[in-house]
Amino acid sequence: MLKKRIIPCLDIKDGRTVKGINFVGIRDAGDPIELAKRYVEQGADELVFLDITATIENRATLIELVKEIALEINIPFTVGGGISSVEDVSKLIKAGADKVSINSSAVKNPQLISAISKQFGSQCVVVAIDTKYEDNEWKVFVHGGRTPTPLKTVEWAKEIEQLGAGEILLTSMNNDGTKTGFAIDITNEVSQAVNIPIIASGGAGIKAHFKEVFENTAATGGLAASIFHYGEIPIPVLKDYLKTEKIEIR
């Protein structure tokens, strides 16, 4: 049986995990490699690193970081943030990233999805969708959720699949940070509309939220950040719980 994936997300700024993270038991809480290693030991199924500054100056720092992560980590990892060309992807893949996540640049230039997919294979292209429910419909937002687009979420997901994306990382902006649970309705709608894997993101606050999203949608992964970083829900505790609840978990 294919297992559901539990995926911690690390926000990276200037080669460090962003401030405020306070991981018990790790001295240098700002070191993304230490955090990543800890998550791997705890049984994380994949890791996602998002470069939240993603400026040209920080790009070189990110490449170095990816190289270091690749040497240390024996599970797949995705790198995202500010990727706008095949050249960007090439550098990250060469540095050792397994997948890249693109968001705003995919909306701006959908052909980028097919270009990356052709060169590196669809398995390497994760398209992130930030979505918000507004005026009775789920719409796509870009630039870290700051800019609305006319795209409707389900339609955009279908287009992404056609263009050759291997996976969709779907974040509900309405749920993100609320700890009230994943957006079941849109996650279900998108996961039924396309045949590529969906990672649900945004809103996880308690263990049961993961059970809920895996039982009520076809999402094959659940992503979260703060609940893991702050040690609110340790990954082994979450995985044990899900196994008890008869969810297929590694």
Add this chain to the structure above:
Amino acid sequence: MIAIIKYNAGNISSVQNALIRLGYQSIITDNVNEILDADKIILPGVGEASSAMRHLKEKGLDQAILRATQPVLGICLGLQLMCDFTEEGNTKCLSIFNTQVKKFPPKDKVPHMGWNNFSEVKGELFKNAKGDVYYVHSYYAEVSKETVATCNYIQPFSSAMQKNNFYATQFHPEKSADVGEQILKNFCTL
């Protein structure tokens, strides 16, 4: 020395990184002599079959692989390229394994992406290796005489194959945590 075959496939450095973690020396090369002089050969692979096969042929790497007498390990696309034929780009492959590679029917999410098991295991490659491993593929090798481990996703397929000195896994041992490391270690100590 382990030769990792360099061709137009992604994730080659992941394989080398995994070998570094295990303490084995390796070289990424497309030089036929270097490949055939190595103690072990790894054909990694994430990519598209027809262009990968074309690239191997251009460099004479297909013949080098076929001439190898030392242990050879194909990973993911590497396994598929060691089969007879793949539906991906309708590509004639190396014909080490007498097996066809087909596209998964869209009865579930494709690619088959994530952690899954392997069972009906035979052979020394899997000594002390138990648990789930990481798969990511849209095409699969049918189960055949040369299958040494199977997995079931949409339908049963070859999770690992072996014939003489040729070994192959559909999953990525270099990305499969402790279980994958054990399998790579088993290969390195063959």
